[in-house]
Amino acid sequence: MGSWWGSFFSPANTYRRRLRRYGYILSSYLKGNENVDVVLQMEAETKSLQSLGEVEKMIGYNFKNRSLLNEAFTHPSYRKTCVSYERLEYIGDSVLNLLIAKEQFSKYPNLPPGLLTPLRAANVDTEKLARVAIQHNFHRYIRLGTPVLKKQIEAFISAVPKHPLHSHGLINAPKVLADVVESTVGAVFVDSNYSIDTTWEVASFLMEPIITPEMLEKNPVKKLFEICQKYKLKVRLVDQWSQEGTYKVFVDNQLRGKGMCREKKEIALNRAANDAYKEVFRRISVQNLNQGC
Amino acid sequence: MGSWWGSFFSPANTYRRRLRRYGYILSSYLKGNENVDVVLQMEAETKSLQSLGEVEKMIGYNFKNRSLLNEAFTHPSYRKTCVSYERLEYIGDSVLNLLIAKEQFSKYPNLPPGLLTPLRAANVDTEKLARVAIQHNFHRYIRLGTPVLKKQIEAFISAVPKHPLHSHGLINAPKVLADVVESTVGAVFVDSNYSIDTTWEVASFLMEPIITPEMLEKNPVKKLFEICQKYKLKVRLVDQWSQEGTYKVFVDNQLRGKGMCREKKEIALNRAANDAYKEVFRRISVQNLNQGC
Numbered sequence: 001m002g003s004w005w006g007s008f009f010s011p012a013n014t015y016r017r018r019l020r021r022y023g024y025i026l027s028s029y030l031k032g033n034e035n036v037d038v039v040l041q042m043e044a045e046t047k048s049l050q051s052l053g054e055v056e057k058m059i060g061y062n063f064k065n066r067s068l069l070n071e072a073f074t075h076p077s078y079r080k081t082c083v084s085y086e087r088l089e090y091i092g093d094s095v096l097n098l099l100i101a102k103e104q105f106s107k108y109p110n111l112p113p114g115l116l117t118p119l120r121a122a123n124v125d126t127e128k129l130a131r132v133a134i135q136h137n138f139h140r141y142i143r144l145g146t147p148v149l150k151k152q153i154e155a156f157i158s159a160v161p162k163h164p165l166h167s168h169g170l171i172n173a174p175k176v177l178a179d180v181v182e183s184t185v186g187a188v189f190v191d192s193n194y195s196i197d198t199t200w201e202v203a204s205f206l207m208e209p210i211i212t213p214e215m216l217e218k219n220p221v222k223k224l225f226e227i228c229q230k231y232k233l234k235v236r237l238v239d240q241w242s243q244e245g246t247y248k249v250f251v252d253n254q255l256r257g258k259g260m261c262r263e264k265k266e267i268a269l270n271r272a273a274n275d276a277y278k279e280v281f282r283r284i285s286v287q288n289l290n291q292g293c
Numbered sequence: 294m295g296s297w298w299g300s301f302f303s304p305a306n307t308y309r310r311r312l313r314r315y316g317y318i319l320s321s322y323l324k325g326n327e328n329v330d331v332v333l334q335m336e337a338e339t340k341s342l343q344s345l346g347e348v349e350k351m352i353g354y355n356f357k358n359r360s361l362l363n364e365a366f367t368h369p370s371y372r373k374t375c376v377s378y379e380r381l382e383y384i385g386d387s388v389l390n391l392l393i394a395k396e397q398f399s400k401y402p403n404l405p406p407g408l409l410t411p412l413r414a415a416n417v418d419t420e421k422l423a424r425v426a427i428q429h430n431f432h433r434y435i436r437l438g439t440p441v442l443k444k445q446i447e448a449f450i451s452a453v454p455k456h457p458l459h460s461h462g463l464i465n466a467p468k469v470l471a472d473v474v475e476s477t478v479g480a481v482f483v484d485s486n487y488s489i490d491t492t493w494e495v496a497s498f499l500m501e502p503i504i505t506p507e508m509l510e511k512n513p514v515k516k517l518f519e520i521c522q523k524y525k526l527k528v529r530l531v532d533q534w535s536q537e538g539t540y541k542v543f544v545d546n547q548l549r550g551k552g553m554c555r556e557k558k559e560i561a562l563n564r565a566a567n568d569a570y571k572e573v574f575r576r577i578s579v580q581n582l583n584q585g586c
Contacts (some may be wrong), residue, residue, distance in 0.1 A: 113379035
């Protein structure tokens with residue numbers, strides 16, 4: 001697995017390779033070889049090119065200019081001499097937005113305009129794109145300068161199976177994963193001479209399953225407020241995020257939900273709302289059964 | 294001027310035309326003609342088609358399917374039987390975002406990613422697009438169900454010459470004007486079988502002058518905070534918008550700016566910040582002159 005990610009997981013091999021590499025660098029240095037940086041760069045490029053071939057197979061597109069793909073997988077924390085994915089992510093975000101909008105516009109000619117926007121958002125939000133990244137093993141090829149995001153990515157990978165399609169804000173999706181999907185789409189767009197047809201061929205394959213109006217779910221906070229409004233229940237959200245990373249939900253002054261996420265406040269709130277929604281729904285169902293409804 | 298807008302401004306002609314039309318409708322009714330609605334509809338369509346020919350000349354594009362252009366100029370407040378511009382605005386917004394992003398991406402290969410986003414935003418924000426609309430006389434052809442927006446549009450037209458390129462949030466740009474530019478671009482995109490090249494030909498002509506990095510100005514609030522941070526001055530914003538539609542700015546506890554806008558809070562704030570910025574700048578310049586700097 002000649003990948004960047006792979007090297008995180010094979011410490012013994014990495015250590016041996018590093019020893020050889022540092023031995024070579026040291027001897028070059030002692031011999032007065034000033035081109036060590038260039039040698040290192042070339043070595044990295046060769047390794048990178050092998051990985052890029054694997055990425056090309058995965059996405060089903062061969063680049064005319066492979067440096068674009070290299071750029072698409074380079075996080076800003078990676079070496080300062082390398083161009084990062086930020087510019088490609090910028091153009092990729094725009095092209096992906098258009099491609100999804102175009103697809104939905106022609107596929108659902110009778111869908112009210114008010115539903116088109118949340119439908120597109122669900123298909124291009126950070127969680128959906130982060131799912132696309134791990135589904136196609138993009139995370140194994142990202143060139144990171146720091147392993148700090150590794151744990152976040154691992155936690156995300158473990159959390160995904162609990163929510164097969166989308167968690168609607170209940171899990172923490174690392175932005176870097178979504179960024180790399182956008183930058184890859186951006187790289188294809190630029191490499192294909194700005195062809196939206198070619199880019200859609202790649203993107204539509206990557207994005208499967210594309211969320212349809214039937215699959216669209218509401219955000220937990222919205223769901224909670226809707227059910228409480230329907231049954232005339234009073235909701236109170238208690239923000240304790242800065243102290244303990246939690247949110248609490250009281251319904252008619254009774255604690256009905258609690259959510260925690262130290263990384264993101266919004267996720268703590270969504271988890272609390274989801275917890276409370278399930279509890280309110282359960283209580284209403286029991287009540288209806290007892291009343292013989 | 295067989296336009297929708299024109300009818301607002303020629304009350305005498307409109308009145309005569311309406312009399313004739315209502316006379317015809319009345320006689321049709323008395324004769325038991327049940328197709329009055331259909332006749333009215335046809336009359337409106339003929340009038341509409343004449344106007345659309347003028348719009349096509351203005352934008353330099355002839356539609357294969359003219360009903361798309363009709364849709365692009367139909368506000369949701371217009372007759373319920375007509376399809377409004379909302380769906381075309383949705384697709385137009387996406388395609389315009391991509392076209393500007395693509396243009397900037399290729400035109401400024403060395404522009405840092407952090408500058409690309411505000412540059413695109415300045416080119417596709419409500420004010421910029423509303424300017425495009427009045428520059429090309431789009432406002433004369435919008436099919437509105439209510440004349441309530443007329444005054445807003447007139448006020449905008451009067452305010453524009455004071456800020457030749459962009460006011461950066463100092464004037465109230467009616468959203469309907471920006472919407473119609475987006476829906477027109479969307480209509481061209483759909484009519485041209487989703488060709489971004491054809492759409493760019495139309496959009497790049499409409500959008501002139503496209504804002505470049507050199508033309509990019511900061512928002513007045515940002516400018517005020519930057520100058521005050523530089524000279525170690527303490528800024529305090531006082532929100533009196535809900536009571537009197539104003540914002541006040543105190544710098545080192547002295548009132549230095551005031552801004553008013555009853556329609557939009559953000560504009561009141563921007564005006565107050567702009568007022569304060571000019572005053573702070575003037576005082577610092579005088580101070581520097583006195584100190585012989």
